Amino acid sequence: MPKTEAKISGARLMVELLEEYGVDIVFGYPGGAILPFYDELYKSTKIKHILVRHEQGAIHMAEGYARSTGKLGVCIATSGPGATNLVTGLTDAKLDSVPILAITGQVATNAIGTDAFQEADIYGITIPITKYNALIKSADDIARHFQEATLVALGGRPGPVLLDFPKDVQTELTSVRKVDKLKIDSRHYQKPPIGGDLDSFAAALNKAKRPLLYVGGGAINANASKEIRELAEKGNIPVTTTLMGIGAFPGTHQLSVGMLGMHGTAYANKAVLECDYILNLGARFDDRVAKPGEFAENAIRAHIDIDTAEFNKRVSVDYLLHGDLKEVLKALIPKVNKVDRPDWVGFLDTLKKNHPLEFDDSSDTIKPQGFLQKLYEKSKGKAIVSTDVGQHQMWAAQYYLFEEANRWLTSGGLGTMGYGLPAAIGAKFGNPDKTVICVSGDGSIQMNIQELATIAMYKKGVKILIFNNNFLGMVRQWQELFYEERFSESEWNYNPDFVKLGEAYSIKGLRISNKSEIDKALEFFLEDEDARILEVMIPAEEKVFPMIPAGKSQKDMIEFSDTVRAGKK
Amino acid sequence: MKHILKILVNNHPGVMSHVSGLFTRRSYNIDSIAVGVTQDPEISNMVIVVKGDDSVVEQVKRQLLKLPDVIDVEDLAYHDCISRELVLVVVKVEDSNRTEIISICEVFQAKIADLTKTTMTVEFSGNTRQVEHFMEMMQKYGIQEIARTGQIALKYRSN
Numbered sequence: 121m122p123k124t125e126a127k128i129s130g131a132r133l134m135v136e137l138l139e140e141y142g143v144d145i146v147f148g149y150p151g152g153a154i155l156p157f158y159d160e161l162y163k164s165t166k167i168k169h170i171l172v173r174h175e176q177g178a179i180h181m182a183e184g185y186a187r188s189t190g191k192l193g194v195c196i197a198t199s200g201p202g203a204t205n206l207v208t209g210l211t212d213a214k215l216d217s218v219p220i221l222a223i224t225g226q227v228a229t230n231a232i233g234t235d236a237f238q239e240a241d242i243y244g245i246t247i248p249i250t251k252y253n254a255l256i257k258s259a260d261d262i263a264r265h266f267q268e269a270t271l272v273a274l275g276g277r278p279g280p281v282l283l284d285f286p287k288d289v290q291t292e293l294t295s296v297r298k299v300d301k302l303k304i305d306s307r308h309y310q311k312p313p314i315g316g317d318l319d320s321f322a323a324a325l326n327k328a329k330r331p332l333l334y335v336g337g338g339a340i341n342a343n344a345s346k347e348i349r350e351l352a353e354k355g356n357i358p359v360t361t362t363l364m365g366i367g368a369f370p371g372t373h374q375l376s377v378g379m380l381g382m383h384g385t386a387y388a389n390k391a392v393l394e395c396d397y398i399l400n401l402g403a404r405f406d407d408r409v410a411k412p413g414e415f416a417e418n419a420i421r422a423h424i425d426i427d428t429a430e431f432n433k434r435v436s437v438d439y440l441l442h443g444d445l446k447e448v449l450k451a452l453i454p455k456v457n458k459v460d461r462p463d464w465v466g467f468l469d470t471l472k473k474n475h476p477l478e479f480d481d482s483s484d485t486i487k488p489q490g491f492l493q494k495l496y497e498k499s500k501g502k503a504i505v506s507t508d509v510g511q512h513q514m515w516a517a518q519y520y521l522f523e524e525a526n527r528w529l530t531s532g533g534l535g536t537m538g539y540g541l542p543a544a545i546g547a548k549f550g551n552p553d554k555t556v557i558c559v560s561g562d563g564s565i566q567m568n569i570q571e572l573a574t575i576a577m578y579k580k581g582v583k584i585l586i587f588n589n590n591f592l593g594m595v596r597q598w599q600e601l602f603y604e605e606r607f608s609e610s611e612w613n614y615n616p617d618f619v620k621l622g623e624a625y626s627i628k629g630l631r632i633s634n635k636s637e638i639d640k641a642l643e644f645f646l647e648d649e650d651a652r653i654l655e656v657m658i659p660a661e662e663k664v665f666p667m668i669p670a671g672k673s674q675k676d677m678i679e680f681s682d683t684v685r686a687g688k689k
Numbered sequence: 690m691k692h693i694l695k696i697l698v699n700n701h702p703g704v705m706s707h708v709s710g711l712f713t714r715r716s717y718n719i720d721s722i723a724v725g726v727t728q729d730p731e732i733s734n735m736v737i738v739v740k741g742d743d744s745v746v747e748q749v750k751r752q753l754l755k756l757p758d759v760i761d762v763e764d765l766a767y768h769d770c771i772s773r774e775l776v777l778v779v780v781k782v783e784d785s786n787r788t789e790i791i792s793i794c795e796v797f798q799a800k801i802a803d804l805t806k807t808t809m810t811v812e813f814s815g816n817t818r819q820v821e822h823f824m825e826m827m828q829k830y831g832i833q834e835i836a837r838t839g840q841i842a843l844k845y846r847s848n
Contacts, residue, residue, distance in 0.1 A: 243703065248710050252757050255703070272757055303699060304757040429751035432744065 130259035131156040131290040133297060134223070137266045139166045143194050145185065145549055146170070147178040151198025153238060154225030156290035158196075170549065170578065173570035175202050177542040179209025180568065183218045184546030187529050188504055190343070192273055193218065193546065198225040200238030203284070204245065208536060211249045213280035215533025216364060217341055219273040220280040222250075228288040229257065243284050251279035252304075256286065259294035268304050275309030277427040278341055312426065314451055315442035322455035324420055324439050328397030330464045331357045332416075334380065337364030337532065338402020338425060340525040342445035345369065348401060351453050356461040358468050360388040362403045363517055364532040371521030372501075377468055380674075381409035383514040386475035386666045389674040391468055395419045402426070402445050405435040406533070414673035424448050477518050478665070478680040484635050488512060488587050488658050491638060492519035495557070495585070498642045503555040503583075504529065504547045508540035508564030511593035514664045516559045538567025541584065545571060548580045555583065555646065562588040562615050569621070576625040581649040584627075586618055589660040597663045611660075622653035629653035691720070692739050692746045693770060693842050696753060697760040700726055700733040704758045708735060711752050717741060721774070721839030732760065736772075736841050765842055772842035775814045777802065778824065781831035782809045790830060797823050808833060816840075 128136075134157060138146070147170045150158045161169055172178040175197040182193030197203050203224040213220045227236040232255075243255040252272040254265045269281040325331060333352055339345065339361075345368050352359050352375050359369045360380040369376055380388035392398065398416045400423040405415065412434050415421075422439040423431060431440050441448050479489040492515055505520055506529035507513040513530055522528050529547055531539040544558035565586050575582050587593075595610040619629035628650065632641045645654045665680040698704045705724065712719055720738040727734050739746065746764065753762045782790060787809075794801060794811055797819075803810035813823050817840060824832070 244706060247703070247706055248714060251755075268757065305760065308755075308757050427755070429748060429755060431751075433748060 127293040127295045129156065129160070129290065130256075130262050130285070130292050130294060131160045133259065133262050133294060134266065134285065134290075135160040135164050135167065136297075137263065138194065139164065141192075141266075141270060143167060143192065146194040146196055147172055147181040147185070147546065148196030149175050149178055149198070149202060151202045151225060151238070153199035153227055153287045154196060154202070154223075154285070154290075156287060157223070157225065157285065169196075170574065172542070173573050174568065175205035176208055176538065177545075177568050177571040177574065179206050179213070179220065179222065180536075180539050180542035181546030181549070181571075181574075182220050183209065183213055183216075183539075184506060184529050184543030185550040186218050186220060186546075187543070188526050188547035189550040190526060191550070192221055192270060194221045194223070196223050198238065199227055199242070200240045202238075203242040204240050206282075207245065207249065208534075208538075210246055210280045210282065212531055212534040212536045212539065214249050214251070216531065217278045217337060218280065219278040221269055221273055222280065222282040224282060224284050225290075226255065226284045226286040229286045230288070232286065242282065246282050249280070250282050253282040253284070255284045256289050259289050259292035260296040262289075262294065263296055264299040264302065267299055268302055271302075271309035272304065276312070277338070311444045311447065312442060314448055316440055318441065318451055318455060321422065321439045321441055322452055324422065325355070325397060325399065326457045326459075328420065329461075330395045331355065331397040331399065332391050332395040332419075333357050333359040333369075333399050333401060334392075334403055335359060335361040335365040335368045335401045336403020337362065339365055339368035339445055342402060342426065343525070344401070344446040344449055345525050347446055347449035347453065349373075351449060351456060354453060354458050355456050356459055356465055357399075358391060358465065360384070360391060362406065362409055362532070363530060365403060366517060366528045367522035367525040370523045372523065375465070377472070379517055381406070382668045382670070383518065383664050383666065384409075385477060385518065386677065386679050387468060387471040389666065389668065389677050390471055390475065392416050392674050393418075394467070397422070400424070400437070401449075404430050405433065407434070410435050411671070411673040414675070475679060479662070480684075485659050486633065486635055486638065486656055488515045488656070488662060489519055490635075491656055492516055492559075494638055494642060496520045498646060499555055499557070503527070503557045504544075504551060506530065506540045506544040506547060506556070506558045508558075508560040508567070509535045509537045509594075510561050510564055511597065511662070511664050512559050512561045512564070512587045514594075537564040540564060541568050541582075542571050542574075544582045544584075545574055545580055548582050556581075557583045557585060559585050560587070561593055562586060562590060562618075563592045563612075565618070566616075572622065572625045572627060575651050576627060580651060582651050583645055584622075584651070584653045585645070586653065586655045587658050588615065588618070588655050589658050589662070590615060591660045593660070593662075594664070596660065600661070600663070601667075602669070618653055618655045627651045627653055629655065631655040631657065633657035690740065690742060691767065692741065693765040693767065693772065693840065694735075694737045694739065694746075694750065694753075695763045695765055695842060696735040696737065697727070697762075698733050698735055699758040699760065700731055701758075704733070705735075707756050707758060708737075708753065711749060711756075712737070712739065715745070715749065717749070721837075723839040723841045725841070736839070738840050763844075765844060770842045770844050772816045772840045773814050774817055774820050774840045775812070775838045776820050776824070777810060777812055777836045778827050778832055779808050779810050779834040780827050781807060781833060783807075786830060793826055797826070799823060
């Protein structure tokens with residue numbers, strides 16, 4: 121039987137549950153169907169509400185907050201259009217396994233299903249894009265749904281959850297504040313026991329002559345950086361990471377070969393071809409990395425993951441272990457032999473020397489790659505970097521190195537343009553003492569540019585770097601390489617004046633277009649704690665290399681030097 | 690290859706959408722789906738029949754187990770389960786063939802549920818093969834309407 125206490129409203133209870141849970145910041149936007157909740161939020165002294173300019177901004181801020189702090193990110197929206205504006209963010213969080221709790225207002229229960237004003241079946245809409253969702257039908261169910269939702273969001277492979285909260289349930293009185301029994305099974309939130317044969321798994325690794333670790337975002341969610349480093353150093357095993365795994369292993373470590381995949385380093389992709397054993401740690405053999413049937417085809421393939429649905433999904437493996445990555449590695453490391461691998465490590469060092477990341481830096485124009493190298497040096501690699509999606513994202517992934525996890529925020533799975541700016545704001549709220557830089561493009565930044573107002577309103581010192589080539593750069597790159605330079609709708613000549621736009625929000629800005637201006641610009645950009653906009657004009661024809669064309673494998677990688685030889689760089 | 694998935698789920702609204710949505714996402718055609726409550730009123734039993742290669746069905750099974758409302762999933766092999774399907778068929782009858790149809794129904798142990806001057810509604814239950822066979826026999830008299838439940842299944846306890 122539920123414990124009974126004095127009756128309070130559903131909205132009051134929801135706020136108290138958030139407080140008890142330790143949520144101290146929520147990102148949201150009010151509206152009719154969520155007003156009782158906002159009224160209770162108004163009275164809360166523990167929860168700070170960040171008012172955004174668009175609900176998509178709210179959920180990406182919650183994502184940036186969650187990914188940079190490791191905590192649950194919470195966002196609030198009203199019913200109908202407010203709720204549907206969360207859909208992209210929920211999908212983003214599902215694909216990148218980010219723990220998000222979205223609370224949406226809903227029309228009163230007696231109006232549900234009648235096409236009432238601002239009604240949308242957000243429960244139905246979000247079924248495929250949440251880990252858990254519920255339409256709360258009675259205030260007596262709030263406590264249970266809240267507990268189930270938060271446990272599921274953070275448990276196992278993390279993900280987004282949504283609670284749809286009808287207006288009359290918000291005002292309904294309840295005395296049920298705690299639940300004795302959850303309806304969901306504990307397997308959805310408890311750490312699973314290690315599944316699989318550790319000994320044969322370790323034996324296969326010990327037999328390998330040229331092993332490679334392939335680290336994904338799951339390593340960051342499992343907080344397994346320390347163990348990965350221990351494993352790599354003990355066995356002298358080189359490490360490559362996916363876009364989502366960046367930071368799980370220090371980018372400057374001698375054993376790091378950087379990112380692999382479509383725009384990974386040449387040495388990482390060559391390492392995949394040359395290795396005789398590849399161990400996937402919390403990655404999902406994504407299609408930007410692994411072509412089924414051709415990925416590390418000569419190697420023994422092994423996989424450790426918390427999600428059994430990832431095993432043999434796209435690429436079949438020879439050995440697998442199920443469980444929390446940190447726990448599994450702790451159990452595995454003692455069984456792994458301490459080996460020096462001078463030949464293999466030396467071979468990769470030579471590859472790094474002979475196939476470095478390259479670009480043509482001979483002109484006075486600013487090359488984004490060179491600029492990012494300078495930014496990395498000037499910020500001492502200490503910043504939290506968020507990106508949008510496109511060329512700038514890949515350049516940032518290649519040229520800004522990270523020593524730690526949770527410093528790199530990017531939309532990996534869904535590839536959401538408009539993610540970068542709100543994610544940076546969310547990260548800054550979670551990490552007020554750290555430098556937070558949003559790296560964006562002239563296309564991406566305009567997808568959620570209204571959040572400049574949120575920066576101005578809360579005086580958040582987010583640094584916004586915009587690479588401007590008056591093009592959708594990545595679209596242009598594909599059109600140039602695969603569509604005979606038919607630049608269908610990728611060029612735009614009507615960008616706003618980003619510097620003036622910043623000024624309109626009291627954010628200082630600067631535009632540069634010549635290499636000689638870089639040092640001064642970076643000083644201006646990073647000099648104090650205030651927000652800045654730095655617009656860097658770059659050549660439209662600049663491309664991201666190396667590149668593995670979509671659907672091809674590591675064998676088909678195009679390097680910068682290949683294009684120079686072919687006379688078209 | 691045909692698979693019979695027996696899925697135990699929490700008995701509340703929306704669960705059906707969650708489950709069937711997983712099949713839709715993989716553009717899987719569900720051959721039949723039947724849902725009924727179990728001895729525990731809080732829990733329902735879903736039986737889904739799908740065609741697909743083993744590895745993909747295995748994927749769907751693992752994805753299903755990730756849904757908080759799914760309690761258990763079992764892939765029943767055809768040979769070790771009892772499966773039944775109920776079908777109601779309306780066939781045209783004439784005076785000349787009425788006794789013939791009735792005697793076929795007797796052979797199949799099908800029940801005549803309704804009879805008019807021109808039609809007969811027959812109720813038949815059996816496994817999919819038997820149902821197909823029975824329908825084939827009825828075909829020649831002219832089937833006017835069909836209602837099928839989809840398969841339900843349980844594992845044999847004897848072995």
